[in-house]
Amino acid sequence: LALTGVWLALPSFCGWPGCLGTAALSGQSRIALRFRSGFGSMGGHSNEGSGSSGSSDSDGNGLGDESDAYYDGYDGNNLRANEGNPNHPSFWKKLGIDHRPDNWKAYVSFVDDPIVMSDLRRQADERPDDWVDPATHKRRRGLLEFKINQAACRSKEERKAAGRDAVKVVDAAKKALGGQAMVLKNGSQAKKTDLNTSDLDLKIAGTQMTSQTRSLLQQELQRTFSGKVEVTRKGILRVQGESGQLCIVPMRADFYDEEFEATIRLGKNDFEQKPEARKAVRAVKVKLQEAGVDVKGYKVECAVQKAEAEYPDDDFYDLARRAMDLLGRERK
Secondary structure, rough: OOOOOOOOOOOOOOOOOOOOEEEOOOOOOOOOEEEEEOOOOOOOOHHHHHHOOOOOOOOOOOOHHHEEEEEEEEHHHHHHHOOOOOHHHHHHHHHOOOOOOOHHHHHHHHOHHHHHHHHHHHHHOOOOOOOOOOOHHHHHHHHHHOOOOHHOOOOOHHHHHHHHHHHHHHHHHHHHHHHEEEEEEEEHHHHHOOOOOOOOEEEEEEEEEOOHHHHHHHHHHHHHHOOOOOOOOOOOOOEOOOEEEEEEEEEOOOOOHHHHHHHHHHOOOHHOOOOHHHHHHHHHHHHHHHOOOOOOOOHHHHHHHHHHHOOOOOOHHHHHHHHHHHOOOOOO
């Protein structure tokens, strides 16, 4: 055991798989063991480096050329298996049909019928360029729905901050406009078509607003919020609150133009009992946001409403694609 730098080769115990091939001792008294993967011959002895009557491989992995041949042919074997499976698209591609038919089970018994197969190929050729197979459609739909949920989610603290901002606006409206003034949630948050980056829209109801009363409200808001209160070119008030940007919109005012009055009349009831349409609006907003394109929210809502009126049975994914077409944007 005290030998230093000397390696001793021991005969192998043959006849069993994984038998001991060699043992070695170093000056640090560490034992190195090498196990052979192959089968030795009965009664044969061999030293390390010498030949053995048992099977062996050049790289010591016990698999040799047969393993390489197996893995090299795996893709080919897998393809052949798929081509024999009617549930797999490769089966239909081999027949000259790009995608597995939606009702593929009904056609399995007719794969040898040239008339039926010719009709299937014709149907595939007549599909629109943007057609996708059901599996791809489902995957894309799920991914987009995940993005929508992420983009619309607000934390508990963010919701509390929005509530505090709303209370401040209520106090300012009561002081400036009188006790009859009411502050209600409006816009995309009320319709549930908002993203977490959307403004908090609050509408002032119960009073007819004029330029003079708007100035009074602006002064009260200026005292309440630290940020600057601006009057937009449409006549609404905009201020930076704790939760983000607030848009304070009078429901009745003598300074609105006809186009803007129409957008205000687009109320939350337009999307009640329409979960697919609401998700479609959010989906379009997400896609536009990803593309860095700024489109007014009410235009997106109008496009989705128009698509839904024409295709009431569409889910949110298809409604969003149609709305993108109406907005003149590339659908992806």
